[in-house]
Amino acid sequence: MTILEKTEPSDLPAAQANPRGAKARTGSWRIVLVLLVAVLVCGILSLMIGNVGITPTKTLQVLFSPDTSQASAIIHNLRLPRTVLLLLVGLALGFSGALMQGQSRNPLADPGLLGVSEGASLAVVLAIFWLHISSPVAYGWFALLGAGLTAWLVFTISAVRGGASPLTLVLAGAAVSALASAIITSIITSNVSTLDQYRFWVVGSASGRGMDVFWQVLPFIGIGIVLTAICTPAINLLQLGDDAARALGVRPGLHKFLGVSAVMLLTGGAVAACGPIGFLGLVAPHVARFCCGPDYRWVVPYSGLIGAIVLTLADILGRVMAGGAEVQVGIVMALVGGPAFVILVRRARLIQL
Amino acid sequence: MSVTTERLRPAVRVGPTSWRLHPRAVLCSVVAAVLVAVLLVVDLAYGDLKIPFVDVVRALLGDSSGVNAFIVRDVRLPEAAVALLAGLALGLSGALIQTIARNPLASPDVIGVNAGAAAGAVGYIVLFAAADTGAPSGISADLAIPAAAFAGALIATALLYAAGWRRGLDGRRLVLVGIGIAAALTACTSWLLVAARLQTAASAQVWLSGSLNGVTSSNALWLLGVFVIVAPVALWQGSSLNIVELGDDTAHALGVRPGRAQAVALLCAVLLAAVAVSAVGPIGFVAFVCPQIARRLAGTSRPPLLTSALAGAGLVLVADVITRLWLTGLAVGVVTSLVGAPYFIYLLIRTQKDPS
Numbered sequence: 001m002t003i004l005e006k007t008e009p010s011d012l013p014a015a016q017a018n019p020r021g022a023k024a025r026t027g028s029w030r031i032v033l034v035l036l037v038a039v040l041v042c043g044i045l046s047l048m049i050g051n052v053g054i055t056p057t058k059t060l061q062v063l064f065s066p067d068t069s070q071a072s073a074i075i076h077n078l079r080l081p082r083t084v085l086l087l088l089v090g091l092a093l094g095f096s097g098a099l100m101q102g103q104s105r106n107p108l109a110d111p112g113l114l115g116v117s118e119g120a121s122l123a124v125v126l127a128i129f130w131l132h133i134s135s136p137v138a139y140g141w142f143a144l145l146g147a148g149l150t151a152w153l154v155f156t157i158s159a160v161r162g163g164a165s166p167l168t169l170v171l172a173g174a175a176v177s178a179l180a181s182a183i184i185t186s187i188i189t190s191n192v193s194t195l196d197q198y199r200f201w202v203v204g205s206a207s208g209r210g211m212d213v214f215w216q217v218l219p220f221i222g223i224g225i226v227l228t229a230i231c232t233p234a235i236n237l238l239q240l241g242d243d244a245a246r247a248l249g250v251r252p253g254l255h256k257f258l259g260v261s262a263v264m265l266l267t268g269g270a271v272a273a274c275g276p277i278g279f280l281g282l283v284a285p286h287v288a289r290f291c292c293g294p295d296y297r298w299v300v301p302y303s304g305l306i307g308a309i310v311l312t313l314a315d316i317l318g319r320v321m322a323g324g325a326e327v328q329v330g331i332v333m334a335l336v337g338g339p340a341f342v343i344l345v346r347r348a349r350l351i352q353l
Numbered sequence: 354m355s356v357t358t359e360r361l362r363p364a365v366r367v368g369p370t371s372w373r374l375h376p377r378a379v380l381c382s383v384v385a386a387v388l389v390a391v392l393l394v395v396d397l398a399y400g401d402l403k404i405p406f407v408d409v410v411r412a413l414l415g416d417s418s419g420v421n422a423f424i425v426r427d428v429r430l431p432e433a434a435v436a437l438l439a440g441l442a443l444g445l446s447g448a449l450i451q452t453i454a455r456n457p458l459a460s461p462d463v464i465g466v467n468a469g470a471a472a473g474a475v476g477y478i479v480l481f482a483a484a485d486t487g488a489p490s491g492i493s494a495d496l497a498i499p500a501a502a503f504a505g506a507l508i509a510t511a512l513l514y515a516a517g518w519r520r521g522l523d524g525r526r527l528v529l530v531g532i533g534i535a536a537a538l539t540a541c542t543s544w545l546l547v548a549a550r551l552q553t554a555a556s557a558q559v560w561l562s563g564s565l566n567g568v569t570s571s572n573a574l575w576l577l578g579v580f581v582i583v584a585p586v587a588l589w590q591g592s593s594l595n596i597v598e599l600g601d602d603t604a605h606a607l608g609v610r611p612g613r614a615q616a617v618a619l620l621c622a623v624l625l626a627a628v629a630v631s632a633v634g635p636i637g638f639v640a641f642v643c644p645q646i647a648r649r650l651a652g653t654s655r656p657p658l659l660t661s662a663l664a665g666a667g668l669v670l671v672a673d674v675i676t677r678l679w680l681t682g683l684a685v686g687v688v689t690s691l692v693g694a695p696y697f698i699y700l701l702i703r704t705q706k707d708p709s
Contacts (some may be wrong), residue, residue, distance in 0.1 A: 338537025
């Protein structure tokens with residue numbers, strides 16, 4: 001298992017002792033502050049940029065004192081809901097990715113691996129197929145239901161005989177995901193009208209979501225964030241293995257349950273709001289480790305903030321890159337984020353986890 | 354977690370080489386091989402017209418007289434051969450990649466092979482879709498889609514190695530680079546699916562679900578050619594990988610260059626997956642699950658290469674039989690998940706250690 005660490009400028013091979021690299025890279029409150037400012041800037045940029053550009057002063061002016069101008073209507077009705085939603089979803093995916101990798105001790109673990117994304121997708125497909133539902137809020141409820149049921153199923157399978165081992169949890173999640181995805185495929189290949197609605201939902205998009213979607217998922221993601229804050233400090237100890245963690249005063253079973261619940265709430269809420277946006281939850285923790293080293297007390301907050309920044313930037317890019325037409329945020333993020341991640345991996349030194 | 358001292362196992366020595374025998378793993382691969390042979394015969398025997406097993410075996414052994422032999426050899430053999438070879442290739446590929454990455458979640462799916470093939474095939478379907486039907490038609494499409502898929506997979510592989518090269522190759526770095534490439538290529542496919550007309554998107558979705566319908570003997574021969582060349586190299590590199598697992602320094606001391614051994618093994622794995630996926634569509638689940646099933650059945654610490662390949666072949670053949678006999682509307686790729694996932698979950702539950 002490997003993780004990424006930023007290389008020193010001198011860039012000596014890992015085998016050689018590097019006196020400057022001997023000091024372990026760690027996080028700092030200053031960087032967290034910088035990231036918070038970056039989140040704010042991205043949010044304001046997201047209000048300004050689009051088919052109709054609005055100047056920064058005008059944006060801030062109408063943001064706090066709405067008037068009857070067109071700019072005010074655009075910001076308050078269209079751009080503000082999707083911006084706050086994307087910030088929330090990015091935060092949730094970043095947190096849940098870091099938690100998932102910490103809980104499963106696997107750097108390839110994705111928050112969707114718990115089966116949450118595929119389970120939510122399956123519930124949405126069934127809702128489209130049987131009940132002919134087609135509104136984002138209704139999709140949201142079905143997605144939350146599906147996410148909860150699959151996460152419960154995966155946790156039960158992996159804990160049939162006592163404590164859930166991280167590996168079994170992830171493997172069970174992957175198997176259940178594959179099963180759900182197979183059922184989805186068999187439905188959408190046989191029913192073209194379901195495919196037509198589903199293909200737009202599944203790529204992940206924030207367009208057309210109003211404040212109602214935001215308020216719908218906020219409680220779930222909020223509780224998820226609280227649980228994240230509770231179980232983050234113990235993740236470092238859980239990396240040492242269950243026995244060592246228990247000896248150091250952590251209750252592994254309880255923390256795993258809390259962690260899995262947090263991942264389920266965060267990812268389920270995110271999927272319900274914007275559809276299954278992959279890749280972000282997997283990559284945000286790696287980028288965070290690149291900045292702050294392997295200490296999970298820093299990785300989790302860094303990862304959440306980076307997730308919010310990246311997702312908002314991807315959405316802005318999706319609005320401008322194809323002229324008038326809009327490219328869905330999930331597509332933009334993987335399209336631009338994939339190569340960016342490759343460059344990051346090339347520059348980074350791999351260290352053993 | 355319990356630590357047990359391993360019993361001494363008999364070692365086999367032939368000239369300068371020696372290796373240990375793992376009786377349960379050997380038994381497991383023998384049983385798997387027999388099972389795959391039986392499944393192949395069953396797959397060839399059942400269909401619109403049931404043919405006696407004796408005739409199937411006789412036809413396979415070279416008897417080409419009679420109508421039954423014609424059906425077996427000319428009608429059903431290409432499809433069964435593609436199922437067999439694609440399963441073998443995917444199982445072996447998954448086992449290699451999981452060994453290199455030292456991670457049971459890795460598979461050719463994760464590092465971008467399937468995504469490359471999918472982008473190639475869907476790109477071809479969308480760009481050259483016939484204007485009136487919305488789906489590509491004609492004989493050329495039957496061969497062109499696999500070719501486009503294979504080209505896509507090769508481009509993904511080239512990108513993987515070009516981007517992963519940094520003063521040599523490190524198998525683990527390659528896996529992380531592959532994740533980035535896979536994400537970008539998957540996004541291309543999704544974009545094509547969203548931008549395309551509905552009929553085109555539907556026909557692309559059929560290919561994406563993985564199907565054995567319409568495979569021809571040329572598909573089978575192409576698959577066989579690549580498999581015969583690459584698989585021995587892969588199996589041979591597998592032994593070096595075991596040494597690499599001991600750590601880079603130990604591997605150097607034992608005369609194995611860890612970076613190169615991993616890079617060659619990964620190239621074999623990627624080629625096997627690319628050729629299999631281009632023939633049957635991106636059925637990623639086989640490559641992920643079969644090494645894990647094989648590992649649990651054989652009781653080894655790493656995925657056993659041969660047994661993984663045989664498990665892959667078994668799974669795809671079972672899926673082919675099921676789609677032909679009962680679930681005619683479903684694609685083989687879907688059925689491999691529907692059959693493989695529950696069995697794997699059952700194995701996961703069975704092999705869980707009791708908490709101690």
